[in-house]
Amino acid sequence: MPKSTKILAVVDDLFFVVKINDAAKRAGLTCEFLKSEKDVLEKSVAEQPLLVILDLNAHSVNAVSVITNFKAIEDLKRVSLIGFVSHVQGELKQQAQDAGANMVLARSAFSTNLPQILKRHTGSM
Structure with missing residues (x-):
């Protein structure tokens, strides 16, 4: 089965919607934003x-519930x-990790490292 080129994201913050969409396009990926x-x-x-991105x-949504389910x-x-x-929000970060998130980053680290994260997931590093 070919590797997916789609990202699903649950993000309310317009700054991150634009940033994720832009980074996805540059990486040759499509991104769909969901609300539930x-x-x-x-x-x-x-x-x-390929990847699900969740703004905790x-x-x-209840982010921890989404991750658990x-x-x-x-x-x-x-x-x-x-x-x-x-x-x-260290406690929320810990709850997300305990629920099974593969990675939980601070907003600033996520924003800075997004292109590298997408490259790693597409295998183009």
Whole structure:
């Protein structure tokens, strides 16, 4: 099966929507932004995305619940789920890691390292 070129993301912050979309296009990927846990789980199973990006501060979902339920689905165990959060929210970061997120970064680190993260996931490094 060919590797997916699609990213799914749950992000409310317009700055990050633009940043992720731009970085995805430069990496030859497409990105779809979702607003509910149901959409994330259903689309992830159906489309097997390259990567799921989750803003742990998104208002439209309970991020820890999304991660827990995502990682409980056998078909999604190999799909990377990356979260980002305000650097002052150490407890939320820990909860996301405990729930099974593959990587949780501070917002600034995510923003700075996004091109490299996408390159790593596409195997073009």
